[in-house]
Amino acid sequence: KLAVTVVTGFLGSGKTTLVNYILREQHGKRICVIENEFGAALVKENLSSAEEVISMDNGCACCTVRGDLVRALTQLKDRKDSFDLVLLETTGLADPAPILATFTQNWTISNNYRIDGVLCLTFPGPFPDLSCQVRPEGTVNEAVQQVAFADRVLLNKLDLVDKGELGAVKTLIQEVNAFAELIECQQSRVPVDKLMDMNAFSMERFQEEIAEYDLEEDAAAEECTDEQEGAREGQKAKKRKHDISGVGSFALQSEHALDSQLFNRFMVQLLQRKKEDLYRSKGVLCFEGEGDAKYIFQGVHEQIQFEQSNTKWVEGEPRVSKVVFIGRDLDREEIEAAFRTCIVHAQTAHPH
């Protein structure tokens, strides 16, 4: 399957600059760019003979699957072996969810392409202002939403910010999405390697990532008092002052096995109540009574892929179940309490 990197980012954040930089200065990769009509005109002159740009007409924003994108990808399908990567530039106001859904819900597309990862370009100046804007009930600031969906965040236009401000912006971005890798850049100059091989939607890759995520540090940050926070060079204290449309991320874990039926019910109920607000979710799970089998899931809104991992829990490996939720107005305490009810008590748990 041909890898697709989805490039999102607020208006003027440097998406076209990134695409042009990649086409102009990075060699050795055969890249097909999919752009909106306006963007296509801006990148055409930088194409080498092995490259191509396909323009999308403007898809209908209210559809769950993007028809314009389906058409562009279908057009490319028979020639897909001529490319190493598709860079898909979205418009600044596009909601990433229907774009991601297009890759799982359309059979032709899902058989020929895989999303390698979602990049979000953002820039320091307007990000805190934009993220503080009060939005009408039920809507989310797109700049914040795009960061929440991303696997990598490119913090661009570093020339427009002083070092002091930069720390605060980085803290803000991490508050929205603690699971995205943050890369600083100027004029969108990022090595093409950083845009490829993210494997962010690969179940196997995700397991490594989630294993590295330090839940203890996360918990310590939650528990410390305001004074302690102040002592941490004002970093965490600053976090609370921003209204970031209620968008945030957190992880939960259990050292004990989970009851599969209860966990299933927990997820169904969570999605029933919060499918619009739950942007992304991921998990590595150990179920009671399932021997060495390791289960993994990964989702965008209610589109959840759930499967048994190719790898098993190995001898001596702590069988820690971890789940990650990224979204808006997610009540961590309530979700954590519901998650805890899925844990099989220590005395009856599968020995490991």
Ligand SMILES: Nc1nc2c(ncn2[C@@H]2O[C@H](COP(=O)(O)OP(=O)(O)OP(=O)(O)O)[C@@H](O)[C@H]2O)c(=O)[nH]1
């Ligand atoms: N100062 C500064 N300007 C930059 C930087 N990167 C890009 N720009 C400029 O920012 C403007 C917007 O960049 P684009 O690449 O067109 O942004 P975009 O995200 O494609 O914009 P839309 O298509 O409108 O969403 C252009 O004038 C760029 O030259 C940077 O690092 N610093």
